[in-house]
Amino acid sequence: MSNKENLDHATQTREPKELDFYADLNDFLTTDEVAKILKVSNSYLAKLRFDSYNKDKDGNLRADFLPFFKAGKSIRYKKSDVLAWIERNMVRG
Known part of the structure; x- marks a missing residue:
């Protein structure tokens, strides 16, 4: 077994560590951070969060x-959700 195979096998078979959970906490973004990434205002993000804006006429969540x-009062976004949202809303010609 090569070194790469040993590493892959060790990665797949190891038990998750408690520290892995805490490392993932950095994957959450605040409203200010998302606004800076998207170069939009906080009020635009508030509009995106507004229920009636996000639902179609049948009450289903819109694709975007x-x-x-x-x-509590804190709003957080998963980094992967923000990246997926950017991809879904990318205009390609």
Whole structure:
């Protein structure tokens, strides 16, 4: 078995460590951080969060909805959701 195969095997078989969870916490962004990334205002992000804006006439979430979660008064976005939202809204000619 080569070194690369050993490393791949070790990575696949190791038990998740408690520290892995905490490393993933950096994958969450604040409203200010998302606004800077997208170069939009915080009020635009608030508009995107507004329920009636994000639902179609049947009450289903629109395809361009930017997922977020609230913890108390804090709003957070997963970095992967922001990147996926950018890709979904990319205009290609």
